[in-house]
């Protein structure tokens with residue numbers, strides 16, 4: 473039979489792409505409940521879902537910050553049966569820590585971390601009883617390797633990873649699978665929202681040097697990273713589908729293999745110096761280090777695209 477999937481945060485980006493990709497599965501393996509906080513924002517999902525709408529894809533309301541909303545959505549499923557949860561809803565935040573209000577930091581954790589906690593508390597007992605299920609969590613490479621001026625966001629993804637890694641051992645006993653999908657930069661609303669906020673950010677709470685590092689070093693670096701290494705949400709969705717259907721899904725899956733060297737640095741040096749030094753060089757000497765490596769990558773890409781004669 474078809475497997476029942478629930479995806480959160482489907483009004484845009486990766487969540488939308490995952491819901492649509494699973495609903496359009498050629499082998500028709502999935503019935504997708506694509507959820508969003510505000511169903512008024514369903515137009516983009518409906519357009520992308522096309523013919524699958526009302527067939528293999530249904531749109532439901534679900535706010536990950538509200539337990540009642542999660543319960544209501546779960547209760548609306550036949551027998552509350554859920555085979556696969558894709559916890560995707562999340563938000564970003566960049567900028568000097570001293571410029572972020574405690575309220576906005578707590579809001580971010582309320583979505584990225586406590587949102588996952590609420591979902592898992594609702595679905596895990598049923599999955600344990602059935603001794604089957606798969607919890608797939610949209611984490612980030614920043615759940616493994618933090619990045620400056622992403623302090624709060626990285627911390628929220630580290631919290632997500634810690635929670636999942638701890639639960640995964642127990643889940644094994646109940647035949648429940650857990651997987652963390654770790655994308656690098658993905659070209660979605662996420663990026664647009666974060667830069668919009670960064671441009672309008674009030675930097676008066678920090679010193680001039682920090683403000684300058686953020687504006688003149690970090691932001692141009694980050695824009696270069698997105699424009700040169702950014703994946704499409706569809707690419708992430710395709711890999712998420714492959715992970716879901718694989719016989720033995722990995723606990724961790726990085727969608728962008730270019731990040732693997734960076735994320736393995738911390739395992740290579742228990743003192744923690746290696747990743748700190750590397751990131752210091754990348755940001756503070758990026759004209760020398762980053763531009764050179766980017767130049768070489770672009771050159772190779774151009775060469776590889778040239779048609780063979």
Ligand code: NAD
Pocket residue numbers: 480481482483484485486487508509534535536537560561562563564583587610611612613654655656657658659660661662663705
């Ligand atoms: P996005 O902003 O397009 O999508 C995030 C979605 O979550 C939005 O549709 C938003 O409405 C929804 N959402 C926010 N709060 C919610 C709530 N309380 N209840 C329900 N939905 C809520 O961005 P995206 O890039 O598609 O992000 C999806 C996930 O991927 C996030 O968890 C993000 O951290 C992660 N991620 C993104 C990137 C990237 O570069 N874009 C990289 C790594 C990981």
